[in-house]
Amino acid sequence: MRKIVIGSRRSNLAMTQTRWVIDQLEKLGLPYEFEIKEIVTKGDQILDVTLSKVGGKGLFVKEIEQAMYDKEIDMAVHSMKDLPSEISPGLTVGAVPEREDPRDAFISNSGAKLMDLPEGAVVGTSSLRRGAMVLMQRPDLTIHWIRGNIETRLRKCREEGFDAIILAAAGLKRVGWDESIVSEFLAPEVSIPAVGQGALGIECREDDQDLLDLLAKINDPVTARTTAAERAFLNKVEGSCQVPIAGYAELTEDNQVSLTALVSSPDGKEVFKEHIVGEDPVAIGHHVAEKMLSEGAKEVLDRVKAELDGQ
Numbered sequence: 001m002r003k004i005v006i007g008s009r010r011s012n013l014a015m016t017q018t019r020w021v022i023d024q025l026e027k028l029g030l031p032y033e034f035e036i037k038e039i040v041t042k043g044d045q046i047l048d049v050t051l052s053k054v055g056g057k058g059l060f061v062k063e064i065e066q067a068m069y070d071k072e073i074d075m076a077v078h079s080m081k082d083l084p085s086e087i088s089p090g091l092t093v094g095a096v097p098e099r100e101d102p103r104d105a106f107i108s109n110s111g112a113k114l115m116d117l118p119e120g121a122v123v124g125t126s127s128l129r130r131g132a133m134v135l136m137q138r139p140d141l142t143i144h145w146i147r148g149n150i151e152t153r154l155r156k157c158r159e160e161g162f163d164a165i166i167l168a169a170a171g172l173k174r175v176g177w178d179e180s181i182v183s184e185f186l187a188p189e190v191s192i193p194a195v196g197q198g199a200l201g202i203e204c205r206e207d208d209q210d211l212l213d214l215l216a217k218i219n220d221p222v223t224a225r226t227t228a229a230e231r232a233f234l235n236k237v238e239g240s241c242q243v244p245i246a247g248y249a250e251l252t253e254d255n256q257v258s259l260t261a262l263v264s265s266p267d268g269k270e271v272f273k274e275h276i277v278g279e280d281p282v283a284i285g286h287h288v289a290e291k292m293l294s295e296g297a298k299e300v301l302d303r304v305k306a307e308l309d310g311q
């Protein structure tokens with residue numbers, strides 16, 4: 001019986017996701033046992049600045065990947081959203097299980113929906129994408145940055161004068177929060193989800209064939225294919241850019257990948273949005289990115305980067 005050691009951040013969400021994956025693997029009834037090893041990442045230690053300013057990319061995965069290289073752990077369960085679009089050398093995503101709800105959940109103190117908030121109300125989010133999505137619908141609202149895990153943000157929403165916050169529905173559902181706290185699940189057409197939102201990516205060493213064979217059994221081909229399109233898009237527009245980026249793909253009835261993607265300025269005023277349907281997820285992801293970049297998104301990315309460098 002092989003023992004598989006799984007590295008996990010210690011947040012409630014990370015632990016819940018890790019335990020969920022262990023459950024799926026144990027159900028297979030194969031001769032493996034599983035142990036969780038807690039790992040603290042840089043992203044867990046930074047609590048007082050907006051994530052985008054400290055370079056969000058890979059903030060939650062670096063220490064975990066190091067532990068994999070050092071063979072202190074064999075695999076790790078990441079929120080796909082937190083996993084950089086390029087996996088570090090020697091490591092690979094061994095499985096993408098079935099996606100949870102990809103939508104953003106809008107939670108207001110009064111229970112009002114986004115379009116019904118009073119003029120000038122304050123919405124808390126740590127995501128440039130959510131901030132821009134809100135401003136596209138409601139340019140009169142004010143965005144304030146809010147950090148911390150799900151529990152902290154919900155507490156701050158009540159105690160620190162926010163009218164509403166936005167969280168991933170998947171996180172709330174996974175940790176078992178009562179859905180009645182959600183005032184509105186924002187439709188993916190209105191608030192295009194982050195690339196990979198609601199999905200998990202299980203990372204392991206690419207030479208660990210035994211573990212790869214095991215993980216293949218909990219891979220969901222539909223989620224793997226749709227998130228591949230989203231991540232191919234992200235990979236082409238990325239490059240240390242701290243701008244709102246969204247990408248969400250579904251399968252059509254005839255088994256094609258349908259990808260909607262967006263790049264915008266942080267104030268939501270300049271918007272590049274594309275929709276494409278195609279067979280090959282990576283090809284359509286790249287195609288959409290190149291189209292946007294050539295049609296003006298590149299200028300927005302460069303300008304925001306220059307503004308940040310000047311700070």
Ligand SMILES: NCc1[nH]cc(CCC(=O)O)c1CC(=O)O
Binds near residue numbers: 082166168170171197
């Ligand atoms: N950025 C942190 C993060 N990473 C994954 C989730 C939620 C679960 C998911 O999107 O799969 C969250 C919290 C949030 O965005 O509210």
